[in-house]
Amino acid sequence: MQTPPAIPHRSEAIRAYQERGGRIAAVLPIHYPRALLRAFDLLPVEVWGPPQVDVSYGAAHLQPYVCSIVRNALSFLQTGGLDVTDVIIVPHACDSLQGLGSILIDFVHPNQPVIPLYLPRGRRASDTQFLAAEFRSLHRRLEEITNRSPSNAELMTSIRREETADEWLAQLHQRRGQLPLTDVQLYRLIRAREYLPAEIFSESARATLALTSPPPPGPVRSSFLGNGGSGPTLWPPSLVGEGLGERWHKGIPIILSGIVPEPMSLFESVAEMGGLVVADDFACCGRRLYPRGSSDDPFQHLAENILNAPPDSTRGHSIQERLDHLIRLTRTSGAKGIVFYDVKFCEPELFDLPILRKGLQAAGIPSATVEVDIGDLLSHQTLTRLEAFLEMIGHGWR
Amino acid sequence: MSVTKACAYHFNVNLMGRAFLRLQRWQAERKAATGASRWKSDYLAPPLKIAPRTKELVARHWLQGRYANLNRKVAWVTSGAPVELLKALDFYVLYPENHAAICGTARVAVDIAAEAENAGYSRDICSYARTDIGTVLSGKTPVGKLPKPDLLLACTNICQTVLQWYRVLAHHFNVPLILIDTPFVYYGEATDHAVEYVKRQLEEAIPVAEKVADKRLDERKLKQVARLSKLASELWLEIMERNQHQPAPISAFDEFIQMAPIVEMRGDAATVDLYAALLKEVDERIARGISTVKGERKRLLWDNLPIWYRLRYLAELLAEHGIALVASTYTNAWGELAPLIDPERPFESAARTYTYPILNRGAGHKLATIKHMIEAYHLDGVILHSDRSCKPYSIGQIDQRDKLIRDCGVPALLLEADHNDARVFAEEQVAHRLAAFVEMLE
Numbered sequence: 001m002q003t004p005p006a007i008p009h010r011s012e013a014i015r016a017y018q019e020r021g022g023r024i025a026a027v028l029p030i031h032y033p034r035a036l037l038r039a040f041d042l043l044p045v046e047v048w049g050p051p052q053v054d055v056s057y058g059a060a061h062l063q064p065y066v067c068s069i070v071r072n073a074l075s076f077l078q079t080g081g082l083d084v085t086d087v088i089i090v091p092h093a094c095d096s097l098q099g100l101g102s103i104l105i106d107f108v109h110p111n112q113p114v115i116p117l118y119l120p121r122g123r124r125a126s127d128t129q130f131l132a133a134e135f136r137s138l139h140r141r142l143e144e145i146t147n148r149s150p151s152n153a154e155l156m157t158s159i160r161r162e163e164t165a166d167e168w169l170a171q172l173h174q175r176r177g178q179l180p181l182t183d184v185q186l187y188r189l190i191r192a193r194e195y196l197p198a199e200i201f202s203e204s205a206r207a208t209l210a211l212t213s214p215p216p217p218g219p220v221r222s223s224f225l226g227n228g229g230s231g232p233t234l235w236p237p238s239l240v241g242e243g244l245g246e247r248w249h250k251g252i253p254i255i256l257s258g259i260v261p262e263p264m265s266l267f268e269s270v271a272e273m274g275g276l277v278v279a280d281d282f283a284c285c286g287r288r289l290y291p292r293g294s295s296d297d298p299f300q301h302l303a304e305n306i307l308n309a310p311p312d313s314t315r316g317h318s319i320q321e322r323l324d325h326l327i328r329l330t331r332t333s334g335a336k337g338i339v340f341y342d343v344k345f346c347e348p349e350l351f352d353l354p355i356l357r358k359g360l361q362a363a364g365i366p367s368a369t370v371e372v373d374i375g376d377l378l379s380h381q382t383l384t385r386l387e388a389f390l391e392m393i394g395h396g397w398r
Numbered sequence: 399m400s401v402t403k404a405c406a407y408h409f410n411v412n413l414m415g416r417a418f419l420r421l422q423r424w425q426a427e428r429k430a431a432t433g434a435s436r437w438k439s440d441y442l443a444p445p446l447k448i449a450p451r452t453k454e455l456v457a458r459h460w461l462q463g464r465y466a467n468l469n470r471k472v473a474w475v476t477s478g479a480p481v482e483l484l485k486a487l488d489f490y491v492l493y494p495e496n497h498a499a500i501c502g503t504a505r506v507a508v509d510i511a512a513e514a515e516n517a518g519y520s521r522d523i524c525s526y527a528r529t530d531i532g533t534v535l536s537g538k539t540p541v542g543k544l545p546k547p548d549l550l551l552a553c554t555n556i557c558q559t560v561l562q563w564y565r566v567l568a569h570h571f572n573v574p575l576i577l578i579d580t581p582f583v584y585y586g587e588a589t590d591h592a593v594e595y596v597k598r599q600l601e602e603a604i605p606v607a608e609k610v611a612d613k614r615l616d617e618r619k620l621k622q623v624a625r626l627s628k629l630a631s632e633l634w635l636e637i638m639e640r641n642q643h644q645p646a647p648i649s650a651f652d653e654f655i656q657m658a659p660i661v662e663m664r665g666d667a668a669t670v671d672l673y674a675a676l677l678k679e680v681d682e683r684i685a686r687g688i689s690t691v692k693g694e695r696k697r698l699l700w701d702n703l704p705i706w707y708r709l710r711y712l713a714e715l716l717a718e719h720g721i722a723l724v725a726s727t728y729t730n731a732w733g734e735l736a737p738l739i740d741p742e743r744p745f746e747s748a749a750r751t752y753t754y755p756i757l758n759r760g761a762g763h764k765l766a767t768i769k770h771m772i773e774a775y776h777l778d779g780v781i782l783h784s785d786r787s788c789k790p791y792s793i794g795q796i797d798q799r800d801k802l803i804r805d806c807g808v809p810a811l812l813l814e815a816d817h818n819d820a821r822v823f824a825e826e827q828v829a830h831r832l833a834a835f836v837e838m839l840e
Contacts, residue, residue, distance in 0.1 A: 061796050063814075065522070065786045095558050098582050099761070099793025105584055106762030107797035118581040118592070121554065121561055126598045127579070133591035134581075316561060316577065319569045345522050347789075351562035354518030355569050371520075 004181055005207040007188055010045065010195045014084055017043040017197065023146070026085040026112070028073060028100070029259070030093045030283045030314055031119055033135055033302040038198065039150040039158040040142045042087065046194035047073050048260045048284055049374045054079060061103055067345040068373045069260065070096040077110055087145055089138075091117045093283075093314040094348050115141050121316030123307050131303035139299070155298040163305070165198035166290045168205035173279070173289065178212040183277045184267035190285055251276025252394040253334050257326065258341035259283045259349060262374040266341065269383055275390045279333035281326060282341075287312045313348035322352060323359040330365050337366040337393040339386065344371045366393050407468040415461045419454045426450035441717035443683075443690050446652055448676050455672055456658045460500075466490035466545040471611050474567065476560040477661050478755050479553040480578060480600060480748045482627055485665040486620040487611040492545065493662045494563075497533065498526035502706030502818040504540045511819065513538065525787040525818035527563040534570060547573055549610045551603075555580040555758040557790045574610060576603045580752060583759045588750070597749035617744075623665040624741035624748075633673035634660045635733030638725065640680045642775050645689030646697065646724040647680045651713040652690065653729040654704045660732045695720030696839050699771055701727045701764075701798075702783035702791045703817040708825075715829065719836045725775045727767060731756045734767075761794025765801055772808055779809040779839050786816040811835040 008016070014024055025042040037044045049072040058075035076082060088110060090101035101116040118134055120127035143149050150158070169190065172179070176186055189208060193201050252275050261267065261282055270277060280286040293304035311317035311325045326338060338360060342349045353369060360367045368389040370382045427450045446452075466472050473489040475481055477496070484491055501507040507525065513532035515521055521528070533539045550573060552564035561577065568575040578599050581592040604615055634657070640647055648656075656676060659669040683689075698716070700723050705712065716723060735754055740747035756764055768780060780802055782795045795812060802810040813831060816822035 063784055063786075063792055063796070066789065066793060092582055095789040096793065098558070099789060102582075102584060102760040102762070103794050103797055106760050106765070107794070107801070116582070116584045120581075120595075121558075121579045122577050124599075124602065126595060126602060129598075130581070130591060130595040133589075133595075137589060137591065313562070316565075316579075318575075319565050347523050347559055348562055350520040350523050351527070351559075351566055353520070355566065357518065 004179075004185065004189070004211060005204050007192045007204055008196065008200070013195050013197070013200070014043070014045060018084070023086040024084055025087045025089055026077075026082045027089045028091060028093075028097060029069065030091060030312070031288070031306045031309070032089055032091045032117060033138070033306070034198070035155065035158040035162040035298075036135055036138060036142070036302060037089070038162065039155045040146045040148050042142070042146070043195070043197055044089070045085065046284075047076065047082070048194070049073060049262060050076060050081075051262050051374045053081065053375070055375055061108065062099075065345055066096050066099070067343050068375050069343055069346075070100045072375055074100060074104075074108070077104075077108075082110070082112070085112055087142075088112050088114045089117060090114060092119055094346075096345075113141075113145055119306070119315060123316075128300065128303045128307055131307065132297070132299040135299045135302050152298050156301070159293070159298060159301055159305075161198045161202075163290075163292050165193065165202045165205075167292075168202045168209070169193055170289050171209055172205055173286065175209060175212055177278070179208060180211050181208070182267070183271055184264055187261060187264065187267055187277075187285070193288075194284065252390050253278040253336055254390070254393070255279045255281060255326070255329060255333065255335045255338045256341050257281035257338055259343050259346055260374065261285070261341065262372075263376075263378060265378060269378055270386065270390075273383075273387045273390045274394060275386070278335050279329050281310075281329065281338075283312060283314065286310060286329075313352050319352050319355045319359075323356055326356065326360065327363050327365065330360075330363075335365075337368070337389065339389060340367060340369040342369065342371050344373050403468040407465045410465050411458075411462055416458065419457050419461065422457075423450040423454040426453070439714040439717055441692050441720070442713065443688050443692065446648065446656070446676070446679060448672070448679050449655070451675070452656055452659065452672060455663070455668055459663060460541040463490060463492050463545050464542045466492075471548045472545045473549040473551055473607075473610075474547040474564075475551040476553050476556060476564070478556040478752065478757070479551045480752045481551075482620060482623045482665050482744060482748065483600065483603060483607060483615070484549075484551065485623045487607055487613060487615055489549065489607075489611060490545065491662070492547070494530040494567075495526050496658060496662045497539065497541065497544065498529040498818055499658075499706050500540060501529045501533070503709065505707050505820065506538070506540055507707065507818045508820050510536065510538045521819075524557075524559045524563070525816055527559065527566075529818055531563075531566060534567070547571055549573060549607060550575040551578070551607075552576070553578040553580060553752060555752055555755050557757065557788070559789075574606055576606055578603065578752065580758055583753065583763075585760070586763075588753045593749050593753060596753050597745055600745050600748055620744050621741045624739060624744045626667055626670055627665045628736055628739040628741060630660055630664060630666075630669045630673055631733050631736035631739065633670065633677055635730075635736050637673060637677050637680055638729060638733055639774075640677070640684065641724040643684050644697070644776060645691070645694035646722045647683035647688060647690060649690040649713065650700050650723040650726040650729060651704075651709050653726060654706075654709060657729050657732055689722070690724075691717045691720060691722040693720050694722045696778040696836075697722050697724045697776060699723075699725045699727070699768065699775065699777050699780045700783065701768060701780060701795065702785045703728055703788055705783065705815050705823060706818055707820045708815075708823060711825075712832075715832060716836075721836065721839070723781075725771050725777065727756060727764065727771070730767070730771065757790050761798065764794065765798045768798065768802065769806060772802075772806070777808070779811070779835070781835070782810060782812050783817075784812050784814045786814070786822055787818060809835065809838050 022041045025037050025044050027044045027046050053075045055075050057078035058071035104114045290305040291308050293301035295301040311321045357367050470490045473484045474492050507529045510532035511528035513536040514528040552560045663669040738751040799810040802808045
């Protein structure tokens, strides 16, 4: 097996960026304009928890019924985990992140400036206009903070760089069956998009995809990456089924859905149980396959990127749109079932589950749910549940 | 509407229903007049005289709802939704949150929520939502029957939960869902582009609502509804502000019950009349020296939604110690925005009014509101209900409590519970915590 390129660790990426004069933006989940930050020479480094922190710091401000992503992020901040960053961006994804942004601004007062960002919950013309205006407002705040003022042309250059990285990311998702990577290796690379500069991520993805046979000619330049629930198929069968590697046939194919795959040992556990992740609907992964925008106005263009991304419970898509997307993803990826891997207390996800599962059942797609706290190890109960589900759908599969 | 349906509606609502509810009210008023109607506690003032009238008004609203599908278009809306638009189009407007609160007060919420839980809805989602989804799935309700919606209107100014919840309703009923998305106000003022965004959504909502209503919006009627909304909100604010008087003439527990019309009948003339009468009664209480708690010694503020299934328990427990709950950020929210309503500019003012509820503003703003109320109402302490089912109201309370104690020297208690799910309420623990808090107040 050929060796995939090494992925720089988060701290290495931050150090390298700072050493060449750049600054760091800590960004909370989920959607935000990467290109806008990079135009100000701010490297966005995302904070999804993280899992291994002393949660007592967060518990001094947040009740126990607040999800572990938010609680851990606050704990991480308070234990100095974000000291290397110059600004904190808090996108509005849910009531808990809203609350976190609010108490950071009003009570916690970190050393870095805190900038909230409201994401509209619709995809109407008014939503695009509002989001573009919100990005202009963010641009003004960043001008004040960084004393830089990138032009529209510079912003468009940054946008194109990010769009190229997003297209390489989509290739990784689509050609995963051909890659000489285990699931955990693949997702380490995919999730490196959370902190690597776009150009370095693109290079890592290109080098990894070059290990496939035949290597891809370049990033996918088509509009299928996101469809907002009503456009063309997200995963063209021609790409999904093409030249699948040997590994593809050695596991029970499943889809994982949820917010974030933490702890990452999840993938190792799934593999040990004979499962294979053939696609995902994670908020930090598959729901961020942003399509190219079309507007010449950079702010409008950035708004289009985000609003046309795949269906997401935190952006107001209807449950039917999510269901259609999951069914399509299942059909085109060849998955035999879906595991909803949800963070405890995550209302946006929990509200959709009963209808999604019922709809999937009607479509002949089995599903299972597990709830986790990202700070915990995978419990015996969770593992047993996963194993039972894989056994059930694996029966007769081989 | 067919003649048969019209007859059925008028027979059930305007003839039989109205007569029955009037009889109930008459009996209750008679009982009150003879002194037979009183609390079990000796520490509480007699119930408000207007209570039977409020009950009749609210019951009539739900009775109309029961038969509304016979003669009107029905809209289900969130409690902070810009309802004036729908009222002007003659929709019967139903508030699932109020329905859930009724279930909570009637102590049937857990049983109904279990229907939703059995269908897969997690106990970690809002108990209002679970209650109403339980009703939708099972038909169980203490109000007889809920009419099916022709339209849904969700406004995110109270939480994002309502959008998740209404997506479920939209899927279940397969009806249009209008979204009024109100960007959260982290700093003092909403940005211009946020207000413009809300205004534009309100304008975009008109053709959708008109299509469902099958009629055109009459701007004069819209202004008239907005005028009534403003009047009712102003009266409600005045009623609450009368509690700045010492001793307090009514309690926040009374307000939790009396607030139903300002939420679900905002824009109706009957609501204005009711609150005018309530204000008169409150003034009479002040004139006659009637206090809500006999021998009032301490005055408290309540933050967050009430614990609907333990209102009486908490009222009596506090009253025994001479403590009156005289103000609440929750009830205040339905009056404090009255000055922003401008009936002559219904869309512009609605965009601003509906962006500024306390729940759509930062945790620092809520702390400032609490501090202001402590001064205005001469309060001795604050109970912050840490409500498991309402994250936007509850996140920030730990810091708010700490700031009140450290910066203002005001005793503050964080009380863990849930507004509708009685399974979360640990009575003994609550009693101990309240007893310790009362000692601290002394």
